[in-house]
Amino acid sequence: QVRLVESGGGLVQAGGSLGLSCAASGSIISINIMGWYRQAPGKQRELVAGITNGGSTNYADSVKGRFTISRDNVKNTVYLQMNSLKPEDTAVYYCNAYIVSRPDLFARYESDYWGQGTQVTVSS
Numbered sequence: 001q002v003r004l005v006e007s008g009g010g011l012v013q014a015g016g017s018l019g020l021s022c023a024a025s026g027s028i029i030s031i032n033i034m035g036w037y038r039q040a041p042g043k044q045r046e047l048v049a050g051i052t053n054g055g056s057t058n059y060a061d062s063v064k065g066r067f068t069i070s071r072d073n074v075k076n077t078v079y080l081q082m083n084s085l086k087p088e089d090t091a092v093y094y095c096n097a098y099i100v101s102r103p104d105l106f107a108r109y110e111s112d113y114w115g116q117g118t119q120v121t122v123s124s
Contacts (some may be wrong), residue, residue: 001026001103002024002025002027002028002099002111002113003026003113003121004022004023004024004027004095004096004097004113004115004116005022005023005024005025005115005116006021006022006093006094006095006115006117006118007020007021007022007023007027007073007118008020008021008080008118009093009118009119009120010110010119010120010121011081011121011122011123012085012120012122012123013122013123014085014086014122014123014124015084015085016122017081017082017083017084017085018082018083018085018120019079019080019081019082019083019121020036020079020080020082020093020095020118021077021078021079022034022036022075022077022078022079022095022097022115023075023076023078024076024077024097024113025076026097026099027100027101027102027103028099028100028101028102029074029100029101029102029108030053030099031053031073031076031097031099032052032053032097032098032099032100033050033051033053033097033098033100033102034050034051034071034078034096034097034098034115035047035048035049035050035051035069035095035096035097036048036049036050036076036078036093036095036096037093037094037096038089038091038092038094038120039091039092039094039117040088040090040091040092040112042081043091045058045094047060047064047069048060048080048093049067049068049069049080050065050067051068051069051070052122053071053073053112055071057069062063062088063082063089064067066082066083066084066085067080067082067083068080068081068083069081070094076097077095080093081094082120083116084100085110085122086122087122087123087124088122089120089122090120090121090122091119091120092118092119092120093117093119093120094114094115094117095114095115096112096113096114097112097113098110098111098112098113099111099112099113105124111118
């Protein structure tokens with residue numbers, strides 16, 4: 001069974017930094033796009049950053065120049081380094097990945113997976 005497990009997050013003052021990581025596990029054949037989304041109270045979930053298995057990245061305008069997404073394809077892990085944090089970055093951050101897996105010897109399965117979410121709180 002494929003799982004995404006996040007770590008990192010927490011409380012930081014404005015201007016500080018935090019790092020998030022998300023590891024995928026299970027009978028994984030390949031992982032295409034991995035990314036981070038966030039959802040603040042009363043708001044819709046939004047894309048923060050994404051990265052392809054070739055290393056191409058895209059960022060929300062609000063985080064460009066402050067956040068950096070990276071991945072380790074051997075470890076099936078995606079990272080988000082967040083610098084110069086602002087109170088408006090406060091949200092629950094979710095890892096997302098599109099994964100091709102092999103649930104049994106003769107099957108192939110593709111799906112979108114989500115992590116459990118981790119809280120990031122930036123105080124002013």
